[in-house]
Amino acid sequence: MRFFDKQIGEFQREIDGKGKSVFAFHGKLWEDVGRNEIVMQREAAFELHGTGFELFTSDKLGKDEIIVVGEDLKDLKNGTLFARVSLIELDSVSDEQTAHDTVKKIEYIKYHYFPKGYMVRTNSLSSEENVRVSKKAVKEGISFEKAGSLLISKYKENSAVKAVKLFFITDKTVNYTALNSLSEKSREITSALDRVIRNLNLDCDTCKLKAICDEVEGMKELHFKNAGK
Numbered sequence: 001m002r003f004f005d006k007q008i009g010e011f012q013r014e015i016d017g018k019g020k021s022v023f024a025f026h027g028k029l030w031e032d033v034g035r036n037e038i039v040m041q042r043e044a045a046f047e048l049h050g051t052g053f054e055l056f057t058s059d060k061l062g063k064d065e066i067i068v069v070g071e072d073l074k075d076l077k078n079g080t081l082f083a084r085v086s087l088i089e090l091d092s093v094s095d096e097q098t099a100h101d102t103v104k105k106i107e108y109i110k111y112h113y114f115p116k117g118y119m120v121r122t123n124s125l126s127s128e129e130n131v132r133v134s135k136k137a138v139k140e141g142i143s144f145e146k147a148g149s150l151l152i153s154k155y156k157e158n159s160a161v162k163a164v165k166l167f168f169i170t171d172k173t174v175n176y177t178a179l180n181s182l183s184e185k186s187r188e189i190t191s192a193l194d195r196v197i198r199n200l201n202l203d204c205d206t207c208k209l210k211a212i213c214d215e216v217e218g219m220k221e222l223h224f225k226n227a228g229k
């Protein structure tokens with residue numbers, strides 16, 4: 001799968017040279033409360049404002065890891081800018097419809113992990129992702145490694161997921177505007193996959209999807225292969 005290659009390259013350039021703490025994934029390290037737990041403002045240690053998105057590849061990623069770029073939860077202050085980026089290696093899938101369905105299923109997982117004392121608020125119409133962390137969770141030692149271990153566990157319930165590099169970014173020197181643009185582009189690609197598969201027009205010169213097909217590697221091949229051309 002090459003659809004997200006350009007965005008993966010740009011993402012890697014954005015965090016290149018920044019200080020990182022890398023944690024190997026060892027299974028679940030924090031309690032999953034199994035439902036959306038409300039952390040009231042008065043119980044909150046702080047809130048993080050940012051974006052969260054997935055980038056998919058069929059390149060080998062190696063071991064599952066949680067990578068923190070910047071300060072970890074115990075050191076953060078209210079209003080810190082934040083990004084969560086899940087770089088996910090997918091098994092090679094035989095057909096494009098399956099690839100599209102797999103991407104959609106995996107994107108949905110972010111709405112279904114519930115670390116105790118770590119309330120994730122997302123917006124289904126954008127890539128906005130805000131996190132409110134309780135004082136109790138901070139006292140009990142929550143960290144990105146522990147909260148992130150639950151998200152990786154959920155991803156890996158899908159047998160198409162071969163490896164995950166899960167990034168939590170709080171470094172003040174990172175360009176969050178650029179990360180927001182990348183997240184929007186990744187949403188655009190996912191939504192275009194569906195429209196390209198269903199598109200009956202086979203004339204690129206008159207097609208409304210030409211801009212995205214010209215920009216995203218593999219998109220044209222996806223359409224013509226799916227249309228049997």
Ligand code: SF4
Nearest residue numbers: 204207210213220223
């Ligand atoms: S390949 Fe892309 S631009 Fe060409 S017809 Fe198909 S969807 Fe449209």
